[in-house]
Amino acid sequence: MERRFHTVGIAGLGLIGGSLALALQRLGGIAVHGYDLDGDTLEAAVHAGAITRANEGLGECDLVVVALYPGAAVHFVEEHIAELRPGTVVADFCGIKRFPCAVLEPLCRARGLYYLGAHPMAGKEISGFAAADANLFRGASLILTPTEETDPAALAAFQELCREVGFGRLVRSTPEGHDRIIAYTSQLAHILSSAYIQNPLSSDFSGFTGGSFQDLTRVARMNGEMWAELFERNRDMLIEQIDELTLKLGEYRQALENEDSRALWALMEQGTAIKNRLLAGASDPKWEEV
Amino acid sequence: MERRFHTVGIAGLGLIGGSLALALQRLGGIAVHGYDLDGDTLEAAVHAGAITRANEGLGECDLVVVALYPGAAVHFVEEHIAELRPGTVVADFCGIKRFPCAVLEPLCRARGLYYLGAHPMAGKEISGFAAADANLFRGASLILTPTEETDPAALAAFQELCREVGFGRLVRSTPEGHDRIIAYTSQLAHILSSAYIQNPLSSDFSGFTGGSFQDLTRVARMNGEMWAELFERNRDMLIEQIDELTLKLGEYRQALENEDSRALWALMEQGTAIKNRLLAGASDPKWEEV
Structure with missing residues (x-):
């Protein structure tokens, strides 16, 4: 061609x-x-x-x-x-x-x-x-x-x-479908990384953290000018995502508060199942591959 | 010796x-x-x-x-x-x-x-x-x-x-110092990864996510038996950490809700500064290296 x-x-x-x-x-x-x-x-x-x-x-x-x-x-x-x-x-x-x-x-x-x-x-x-x-x-x-x-x-x-x-x-x-997914996979991921690192303890442990800390904070260094504009022009969908995550964190908190091991375990099992499905490369019906 | x-x-x-x-x-x-x-x-x-x-x-x-x-x-x-x-x-x-x-x-x-x-x-x-x-x-x-x-x-x-x-x-x-830091660097990191992946959109985007999504979900697959016990025996400090993070996420949400670019930018700047400090390997006064 x-x-x-x-x-x-x-x-x-x-x-x-x-x-x-x-x-x-x-x-x-x-x-x-x-x-x-x-x-x-x-x-x-x-x-x-x-x-x-x-x-x-x-x-x-x-x-x-x-x-x-x-x-x-x-x-x-x-x-x-x-x-x-x-x-x-x-x-x-x-x-x-x-x-x-x-x-x-x-x-x-x-x-x-x-x-x-x-x-x-x-x-x-x-x-x-x-x-x-x-x-x-x-x-x-x-x-x-x-x-x-x-x-x-x-x-x-x-x-x-x-x-x-x-x-x-x-x-x-679609433009809408893109913005909804990107609010979750990219924008929320960056906000989470940035929010997580802003902890009073963050100066107390330099150097000896496991891989999970390093992974979570890899993208915490952000180009504020670019991201502020991207976030603001997608604020409706991004706020939805922040709320979604906050609710889920609240479920963990509630299970801990209630000393409810079964609920805690069930939450982890759900996350594990989703991760396994993604690792297995489950196909995605909503996105049309070209 | x-x-x-x-x-x-x-x-x-x-x-x-x-x-x-x-x-x-x-x-x-x-x-x-x-x-x-x-x-x-x-x-x-x-x-x-x-x-x-x-x-x-x-x-x-x-x-x-x-x-x-x-x-x-x-x-x-x-x-x-x-x-x-x-x-x-x-x-x-x-x-x-x-x-x-x-x-x-x-x-x-x-x-x-x-x-x-x-x-x-x-x-x-x-x-x-x-x-x-x-x-x-x-x-x-x-x-x-x-x-x-x-x-x-x-x-x-x-x-x-x-x-x-x-x-x-x-x-x-100290045992207390350890448990406080570990609640943040390890336990919260795992909960966050698990909570983040449990999203209604998580089956909608298999395969085409950037590195930030992959990083955030790397540890989402968890040994529920082990973690439930570790979480529960550290619940006071872990709940504190979940609350800390939820507050910070709320600040991002508020800045978006208010269309306050300056606040959004300032939040990202704080995260960036901490990440830069960690990358520079700032020494840690509270931990005594042997």
């Missing part, structure tokens, strides 16, 4: 956008035009051979991937939409999907552009172009959130390119 | 006791007498060369390590104390320390035995002698909880043996 995309614009050359630029360059035959507000980042990206043009040439792109925080992503498209040729595919890589999809889809459609919502399930504990890595997406999942308005040919071509870039698994959800 | 212990009894040949037996055999020059209620376990331990005698010879031991659940550990010592020679060192490896110390220390003292409380910070997600490993303790921490009654020479000799077995770090605390 011949590639549809020959010139790709990338807005935001941080960890995600920078890694995508490097991965595309490695494929060969694709010109990458990079956009970033930070001059040093642009320079580094040119120097690394990740981009061929800096902050120009958007009109020549047949695909533009926006790898910015949600508000900035929408702002970038609004600001540059007049430069884009009709028929260009515009994909955003934001970590929440309801907000960008709701704004960008009608905006793009009105200008004859094809919008796609996507979320690469890849990251590192450090950010910025310096952390970019052509292998970042290798084996990772990409969640796509097409709607009834999505152009099937644009989606197919984009998926093809994502496979070339190294993504190991492409799955489809 | 010449070794004080030449014949070591081990009660309970599960993951911990079995690993200790294998590690002691590897040192050479030490006879290991193993005790276990399960015949197959004893047979496997003899077959593996981990123990030289099975369920006998306790009177010849100069050190007895009890690697059983807390209630069973106390029961074992009570049942066998008449067989032990005066001067024998009795150490327990329970994951909580107030309960065994309170019972075993006076019991041993009355019989001319030297009691030591210890907690090896090592484990695996599987249990039983089949999972035992002579390298399990290599580099791990051992928490010791001596009291005013502890015999200094017995403690020094035991510490020496533990270093030979491979422990990388020996630290001292």
